[in-house]
Amino acid sequence: MATGVDRVELAYLARFLSDDAPCFGLARTAYGYLLLDRAGLQGLQDRMVGRSGWGPPDVLSRFLRGRSMAGKRAEADFRRLAIARATPWRLSRLLAKLPAPCSYFNVGHSNLTTRALSGMNAKGIDINVLVHDVIPLEYPQYQRPGTVKPFQDKLQRVQKWADRVIYNSADTQRRSEAKMAEWGAVPNGIVAHLGTVTPQSDLSALPVGLPPEGPYFVTVGTIEPRKNHAFLLDIWDALGADAPLLLICGTRGWNNEALFARLDSLGPDSRVRELPDLSDAALGALVQNAAGALFPSLAEGFGLPPLEALMLETRVLCNDLEVLHEFLSDKPVYASVSDQYQWLRVIKKWASAPEIDDTLTGFKGPTWQNHFNSVLSLRA
Missing domain, CATH: 3.40.50.2000 (Glycogen Phosphorylase B;)
Structure with a gap:
């Protein structure tokens, strides 16, 4: 069963694949970064929604300790779908392959590293980050051990490097910006309620x-x-x-x-x-x-x-x-x-x-169309 963040990522993937503009995906693996083009992203979507199956582990994934078989298979397929690879310290060479101007959207709270965000900033890439909540900072007692400080570090990097922040609610914006204001200037932000589709029922x-x-x-x-x-x-x-x-x-x-x-x-x-x-x-x-x-x-x-x-x-x-x-x-x-x-x-x-x-009767939730009408108007 997909989580809320999973659904957001799938919605963004579907939206960008439906667009005529060139689209690329950046994936971070245990061995470095991968760049996927439209065909690679389409292959990824096919696997995620069940239109095609995940392939077997490759040689590199077999060396990964502590990773589930599903994780090894997924990482192997990412490599098969990629058009280019780079070790972490050569990420800038990978980013140089992207067309200009270019906008980056991170909607899942992962890969918010200094290397990735500062590298994109140096290449003039417009950085957009969706913040889902700041619950780990407001209610640390509810979190997994060892997760609060890494979450704070991510939000501080968003505060430093993001050109624009997308918030899923005005409440999240208020709470997030209050935290970021403690560390310096607050980046531009917009509220865009997450889209919904009528749930399946069988x-x-x-x-x-x-x-x-x-x-x-x-x-x-x-x-x-x-x-x-x-x-x-x-x-x-x-x-x-x-x-x-x-x-x-x-x-x-x-x-x-x-x-x-x-x-x-x-x-x-x-x-x-x-x-x-x-x-x-x-x-x-x-x-x-x-x-x-x-x-x-x-x-x-x-x-x-x-x-x-x-x-x-x-x-x-x-x-x-x-x-x-x-x-x-x-x-x-x-x-x-x-x-x-x-x-x-x-x-x-x-x-x-x-x-x-x-x-x-007839209650309707917010739509993805309205969400993207707001969010994509931010692109430079």
Whole structure:
């Protein structure tokens, strides 16, 4: 199941491949940098969306220790698709092959190195970086060990080298620029809400026994501390044996051992189930037929799961976060996670009246067309 960042990268790849302008991709591997032309990017897209398969590992990838087989195969295919290669210290020679003028778009928080960004700056390449959030700096307690300082270093390099910064929300812009202002001048920025497509929904893709009989609730997202699954488990403990079923849809993340222990202790008769490996179509079917989708997140940069739930015309109950108001408007029910009583009241009400809310009919999320109309107008 693709993550939110994965989807953004795929959307940008599709947009640039649909354009008549020359397009190239820069990839950083264990052995250096690769340059892909349009044909190479098309081959990459074909593999990522399943139109063609990934090839076998090559000689170089076999020497990579600690890399998964999937990673070795992917890196080998990147080399097969590349039109040029360079060791890290010869990156400038690779960049010299690009036509001028040229704009660089980094939308995934990777390859934001001093070597890459300063090298592009020296070649006169226009640097555009999409910042998804600054949650690691605001809530370091929720992050994987050892990830906060590298994230800060990346954002400081963005602050120093980016010509323009793209923000997925005004909330992200405000928070990011406040951080960057501590280090110096803030680069130009623009807000462009991420685009959405109507989620897939296919009941036949669900495993046997799903959807369950009777009203049920879903929560979607990686099981990590800031998603606040522990709050939902507390809610379900309070609801007791007569609680509706809660389906936790997402893979286990990090720094959450106490919650994992609670999930592991759930018995066969529990009113909470963990579903980590659903396809997009199966997940869409569960969300679409739920009595409600629950999102008690403590922090978000954008919030794609509640947005997609609304697009499937499913009622949403979420934490009262400013960023969610920005693009979900008044469609969800907002309740602070400090008010457990309000959450209990709404869940009980929806469980007893699980029909679809007519006010959500035809709800539309932001479009990629609008996103790119804003973003691509920035190109020099």
